[in-house]
Amino acid sequence: MKRRGPFANRRLARFCHEEAGSILVLWIASLVAILGMTALVFDIGRVQIAHGDLQRFADDVALAAAAELDGRSDSITRATNAASKLISNPQAYGGDGTLSGATDYTLTFLDGLPAADTTDPSGYTTTDPIDATLVQVVTTPVTLDPMFLRATRTLAGVTGPAQATVFAESIAGFSMEACDITPLMFCKPTGWSATQASSIGDGILLRSGGQGAAWGPGDFGFLDVSSSAIGSSCFGLNGAKLIGCLIGAEDNVTGCYAQRGVTIEPGQKVGLENAVFNTRFDQFRGVMSQFKSNANYTVAPNIISGLVPQGNACGWNNVSASTNSIGLPHDNCFATGGCTRFGTGSWDYANYVDSNYGNRNGILEAGEDSHLVSHIPAAFAGTRYGVYLAEIAYAQTAGLPSGAILSDRDETGIAQCSSNVSTNPARRVVIAAAIDCTKHPINGAATNVPVDEFVELFMTEPVGTGVGSPPSFDLWVEVIGSAGVAGLGAAGTGGVFRDVIQLYR
Structure with a gap:
């Protein structure tokens, strides 16, 4: 049997008592x-x-x-x-x-x-x-x-x-x-759309809607501008004055309006006159007379209206009908009673051309419109807007004094009062929100109202003097087309249209 020595026993004892290894x-x-x-x-x-x-x-x-x-x-x-x-x-x-x-x-x-x-x-x-x-x-x-x-x-x-x-x-x-558009809306018939080819060129009688009675197709109002981003020309204004500036000034800047829901104000507003629309027709009267020399309030390059001022070039307080020219006619159905607010696009082109460029015998004779036909864009053939554009193009080469459109008539078709004339034919174009007021009833101010589409409208004539208090105005326009509908981002030619697709959660 092998016995441990004393050294081994000491190592074992030391190991058992050693704490450093813990x-x-x-x-x-x-x-x-x-x-x-x-x-x-x-x-x-x-x-x-x-x-x-x-x-x-x-x-x-x-x-x-x-x-x-x-x-x-x-x-x-x-x-x-x-x-x-x-x-x-x-x-x-x-x-x-x-x-x-x-x-x-x-x-x-x-x-x-x-x-x-x-x-x-x-x-x-x-x-x-x-x-x-x-x-x-x-x-x-x-x-x-x-x-x-x-x-x-x-x-x-x-x-x-x-x-x-x-x-x-x-x-x-x-x-x-829709951003930087006219703060204007109108009620449309159910099923109507400016995207339909049959709607292009239709005349519409828009009448400012008031507070209380239900609005129907053809009534118009204004979009709320209280939260708009205002450009320098309208900065510091509010209420009716702000709306007047946004409508009357060229290249105005407004905030963006969501197609899913807008806030509406009545078309009849205290302090808002028809004159805010008519600066583009060289008519600076009433509340707008102070802007005659303001470069922000330009005149359209074509203002043929069948109206002439009295006394001087700016005497629009008492206008009279021209004896030998006429403005762009309404749709024929308005005169016959075949339509109320929305026309059919059929209008008397022959009478317009004969009255302004022919011998005024009531017949469109050969050659009387030869100077216009070649200038009418194919996209607007048969429309008043197409004739308006053709007249502007014709004036650029006609060689008439001061660039006039008409000769030997009571009116020249160009500005006589203001020296600030726009070079953009779209000066007489407004972009308005079209709303189905049958599906979404309106009887004045309203919030969160869905917009079916934004429509380009051509102002065919100056807005007449309003009646009542607040005044009610008639705004005669022709459909140019859809400026923007849902899903057609950046489709607008006047304002800025964009589709907004975003994550919410």
Whole structure:
């Protein structure tokens, strides 16, 4: 039997009483914790990457679908197709490597959102393509297997599945905004649209709507300008004076109006006179007489109206009819009683040309309109606006004194009062919001009223003196076309039109 020596016994005793090695126990325990934390960070990182992929996919799908929600009858169908066909994103974890197609998400269409972000929006669900303005996207949940967490749970003796389920949600919406337009609106008949070819050239009698009685097709009012971004020409004004400036001045600047809902003010307003419309016809009277020399209030390059001032070039307080010229005629149906506010586009071109350029015998004879025909744009053939443009083009080469359009007539067709003349033919064009007042009843001031479209209207004649208090005016216009409808961003030629597609949640 081998016996231990005294030296070995001393080492064993010293080892048993040694405390310096106790740090090894703490080190081993810390190493286990560090490895566990490292594993946890790795697993959480995988979860975060997976969620990031799903969130990007949800956002992209929501934006693609929302871009089609323009209020048309097929908007939901187009939105569903866009979501399934336009978006394909990579997926790092939890799937087949690609996020694409309807199996990877669920679409829900909404007509509004609750005020609080934490509130469930299911109460705003809609299947109506006209009302659907937002889309909610919820991705199909993805299950991840956190390998290190599973190993840690096994070492710790914890039973049960170790899985992480990840999904993402996004809500996007569509709206159209019209900026820098005339703050004007009018009621349109149900089903009428300036996008229809048959509407181009139609004459309309717009009459300012008052407070109280229900408005119908042809009544007009103003868009609220209290929150507008005002340009230098109208800065510091408010109320009727501000509206007058925004209507009367050229290149005015207004805020943006959302197609989904505008605020309306009555067309009959105290302090607002017809003169604010007529600066473009060289008529500076009443409240607008002070702007005769103001370069912001320009005159259109063609102002043939069949009216002449009395006394001097600016004597528009007492106007008289020209004895040998006429303004652009109304649609024939207004005279026969075949229409009330919206015409058919059929007007007496022959009488207009013969009265202003012919021998005034009531017959359009050969050659009397030869100087105009070649200048009428094909897009506006048969319209008063086309003739107006042709007269401007003709005057540039006719060689008449001072660039006149008419000769041997009581009026020349160009400004006589103001020296500030616009070079832009669109000076007599206004862009107005068209609203279905049958579907959305109006009887004066109103808020959050949807706009069907923004329409370009040509002012065919000066606005006549109003009657009543506040005064009611008649505004005769011709439809040029649609300046902007939902889904046709940047379609305007006068103002700025844009589609606004954004994420809300």
